[in-house]
Amino acid sequence: xxxxxxxxxxxxxxxxxxxxxxxxxxxxxxxxxxxxxxxxxxxxxxxxxxxxxxxxxxxxxxxxxxxxxxxxxxxxxxxxxxxxxxxxxxxxxxxxxxxxxxxxxxxxxxxxxxxx
Numbered sequence: 001x002x003x004x005x006x007x008x009x010x011x012x013x014x015x016x017x018x019x020x021x022x023x024x025x026x027x028x029x030x031x032x033x034x035x036x037x038x039x040x041x042x043x044x045x046x047x048x049x050x051x052x053x054x055x056x057x058x059x060x061x062x063x064x065x066x067x068x069x070x071x072x073x074x075x076x077x078x079x080x081x082x083x084x085x086x087x088x089x090x091x092x093x094x095x096x097x098x099x100x101x102x103x104x105x106x107x108x109x110x111x112x113x114x115x116x
Contacts, residue, residue, distance in 0.1 A: 007092035010046065012060035014074060014086055020060040021090070033059045046087045053083050 010022040025033070030041045037044045037055035046053040054075055061071035078086075 009090055009092060010056065011088045011090055012046075012056055012086055013088070014057060014061055014064075015078075015082065016074075017061060017064040017066070020063050022056070025059060025063055029059050029063055032062075047084070050083070053087065057083060057086060 011019050012022070013019045033044055033055050034041050036058060037052050039052065044052050044055060046056040057075055057078070058068075058071050061074050062068060066074060075083075
């Protein structure tokens with residue numbers, strides 16, 4: 001299970017912009033994140049590849065008010081230390097198991113002997 005599927009989310013802090021929580025991105029912004037990174041949103045870990053980090057940073061800057069051009073210029077001014085320090089994984093609770101009227105698989109039957 002990925003970090004985001006566990007209920008965790010990223011906090012993205014870029015110089016000169018307020019911190020953006022990944023959970024606050026719009027669906028259009030998340031779709032842009034997927035398009036830029038080439039990875040499904042739940043697997044875009046900014047600490048895994050630079051492409052993922054740049055995708056998160058671009059979308060976070062745009063969420064905070066930058067145009068795409070301004071966000072691209074902002075990223076061009078960052079060094080590796082700046083981009084690595086921009087991300088913090090905030091731990092959340094794992095999703096609660098489904099309850100109520102949800103059908104569940106029956107427990108496996110007990111083994112029977114041939115003598116039966």
